[in-house]
Amino acid sequence: MIPESNATYLARSAKNAKLDFYGKLEIENLPKSAQTAIDNIVNDKNSLAHGNDVSVTLQDMIQYYADSIIVINKIDDMLL
Numbered sequence: 001m002i003p004e005s006n007a008t009y010l011a012r013s014a015k016n017a018k019l020d021f022y023g024k025l026e027i028e029n030l031p032k033s034a035q036t037a038i039d040n041i042v043n044d045k046n047s048l049a050h051g052n053d054v055s056v057t058l059q060d061m062i063q064y065y066a067d068s069i070i071v072i073n074k075i076d077d078m079l080l
Contacts, residue, residue, distance in 0.1 A: 037071075040064050
């Protein structure tokens with residue numbers, strides 16, 4: 001089984017998550033780069049929270065945010 005992305009997990013948790021014609025969550029149809037950016041943010045956050053070293057830079061985080069804003073906005077729409 002392929003683990004789902006953090007973006008998919010967050011969207012699945014939203015009560016208003018919508019499925020497309022093929023039964024996929026709308027969030028899964030967003031660019032892979034956006035989902036990867038969310039995964040990177042969550043994984044780095046978890047590493048820091050558990051006391052592990054991370055090699056993320058401010059520039060990395062700025063890029064992750066720029067790449068993931070489409071996912072963040074989609075999840076925000078689902079929650080409103």
